[in-house]
Amino acid sequence: MQLNITEQEDIVQISIDEERMDAHNSGDLKEQMLQLFDEGKCNLIIDLGKVRFIDSSGLGALVSGFKNASAREGSLKLCCLQPQVRSMFELTRLHRVFEIFNNTDEALKSFQA
């Protein structure tokens, strides 16, 4: 999975540079997040702007990241969801779990609040 990772103070932004997040590539995101948690980085923004399709494995990887970040007193937030991807969060009710922002600026600001 192609990921672009940038850091701003103690917030790590991961942009998923893929059209699909599925059982083939979601494990890569999970591993990358675990590596960040091991380094003590547990405030994450996942930018899903390029993702057009997400399956249950992709959702599972995000839930895994969310739980790991929370367990370390950090948080994992999402931004830039395409409508079809957002509808998957609604279908599975996961929109109640994640904080979801329209853009990265809003997500960044939420960490400062």
Added chain:
Amino acid sequence: MDRRVEIDITVPNQTKYLGMVGRIGESMAHSLKSYQGNRRELAYHLNLVLTEALANAIRHANAGDPDKDVRILITASDQDLIIDVFDQGQGFDIEAVAKVRTRLKDEGGRGIQLIYKLMDKVEYLREGNSNILRMTKYLR
């Protein structure tokens, strides 16, 4: 006249084929002339159920063995669209899996449940040496 379209594909038991098979489902949704509903939504849903069913066959039924194959048969008529996913594994109790209560923050267990949510009829059949996960969507 009721025109039937049949697509019969076999792919190696590897997750790298999920995208290819899912996109075939999307294309099918856009070619269904009789469908009156939201076509973009149907395209996503067919992509999703194909991806979930194939991933399930690859990982569980065929136990991740890359030398095995998975066959997918998609049949569309004016009335319905039927997706059959064949595996060569031991089979499983799909209704039991579907009934498991998953909690909101569980990482797994959503795949089969999504298939039940999005399709009108779901069956798991035994035919010869294969199991078939049959998913039907009524188009009218």
